[in-house]
Amino acid sequence: MASTSPAGGALMHEQVKTFIQFLRAEKGFSINTISAYQNDLSQLQEFLAAQPNPEAAGLAPLTREMVLSFVLHLREREYAATTVARKIAAVKSFCHFLEQEGHLREDPTAHIDSPRVTKYLPRAASVSEIERLLAQSVGDAPPTLRDRAMLELLYATGMRVSELVSLNRTDLNLEEDVVQCRGKGNKQRQIPFGQQARGAVEAYLAGGRPSLLAGRPGEALFLNHHGERLTRQGFWLIIKSYARRAGIEKITPHTLRHSFATHLLSNGADLRSVQELLGHSSIATTQVYTHVADQRLRQVYDEAHPRAHDNGLKAEVVEEIEEIEGLPRTPETARN
Numbered sequence: 001m002a003s004t005s006p007a008g009g010a011l012m013h014e015q016v017k018t019f020i021q022f023l024r025a026e027k028g029f030s031i032n033t034i035s036a037y038q039n040d041l042s043q044l045q046e047f048l049a050a051q052p053n054p055e056a057a058g059l060a061p062l063t064r065e066m067v068l069s070f071v072l073h074l075r076e077r078e079y080a081a082t083t084v085a086r087k088i089a090a091v092k093s094f095c096h097f098l099e100q101e102g103h104l105r106e107d108p109t110a111h112i113d114s115p116r117v118t119k120y121l122p123r124a125a126s127v128s129e130i131e132r133l134l135a136q137s138v139g140d141a142p143p144t145l146r147d148r149a150m151l152e153l154l155y156a157t158g159m160r161v162s163e164l165v166s167l168n169r170t171d172l173n174l175e176e177d178v179v180q181c182r183g184k185g186n187k188q189r190q191i192p193f194g195q196q197a198r199g200a201v202e203a204y205l206a207g208g209r210p211s212l213l214a215g216r217p218g219e220a221l222f223l224n225h226h227g228e229r230l231t232r233q234g235f236w237l238i239i240k241s242y243a244r245r246a247g248i249e250k251i252t253p254h255t256l257r258h259s260f261a262t263h264l265l266s267n268g269a270d271l272r273s274v275q276e277l278l279g280h281s282s283i284a285t286t287q288v289y290t291h292v293a294d295q296r297l298r299q300v301y302d303e304a305h306p307r308a309h310d311n312g313l314k315a316e317v318v319e320e321i322e323e324i325e326g327l328p329r330t331p332e333t334a335r336n
Helices: 006-027 031-049 064-076 081-100 127-134 142-157 161-165 195-207 209-213 232-246 253-266 271-278 288-304 315-325 331-335
Strands: 178-182 188-192
Touching: 006 031, 006 081, 031 064, 031 081, 064 081, 127 142, 127 232, 127 253, 142 161, 142 178, 142 195, 142 209, 142 232, 142 253, 161 232, 161 253, 188 271, 195 209, 232 253, 253 271, 253 288
Parallel strands: none
Antiparallel strands: 178 188
């Protein structure tokens, strides 16, 4: 059985707890981000506690070799590069915090690089796929009215799913067709939405939400069948169900956010405006959608332009042009 240091383990546990409180109070990170930090640092603690040397069970002190051993452990478990990078980033942030607070003489992760991660290009659904998806929520049953309102509002605003399910009734302004959204770091932004989203939301507020609320008090906008706030997991199941009906594969709630951004840029929206709508703190995060839009434009060009490929104009197009211009058919055209 591995030897551990209860005192060292307790010390690290308290330091992780203090660090998480710092992230919550000073950094204003979202609940999901804080949960990810907790999970990653708990994994580090479990790894250190399982090591044969007692010092590794706590910060006595945490050395570069210990951190590298943890990194090797992650790679041996065949985590994706993105997951390893996230866990290393959590450990680096934690160690930097401990150094700043005087708990470590030097940061053991200062010269440890995160693995290189392939640039991720989000998948955006096509306009026709979105239309098919939205067309599935047909009916006047309260859950159906809720689902339609959520899907329409999500695509109309590009909100994160966590932002959507966190909405309260008072966050909607139906006079100006805007919604007040609380994003990462508790930053607030106002997002406009269009007529179709407004119609779906009004129908839900009139015939869906009151039935789901069933006379109970509640401020949440979107409710489950218990009259409580719908969760991210609940909405994930909802969108999966509608996607299956629409015959769409590989769609998640975040796909609608990606589609919102890509479709705006493809139709001429400027990058800064899309950045504001998405709530990105850095425009570099938004720029990934320009690559998606460019790929879509490339695909449209390749499919639609008659000279996009080496075989040149299609024979029937060449023949039509020659006839219009009164030219004799060329041998090349005749052969084609």
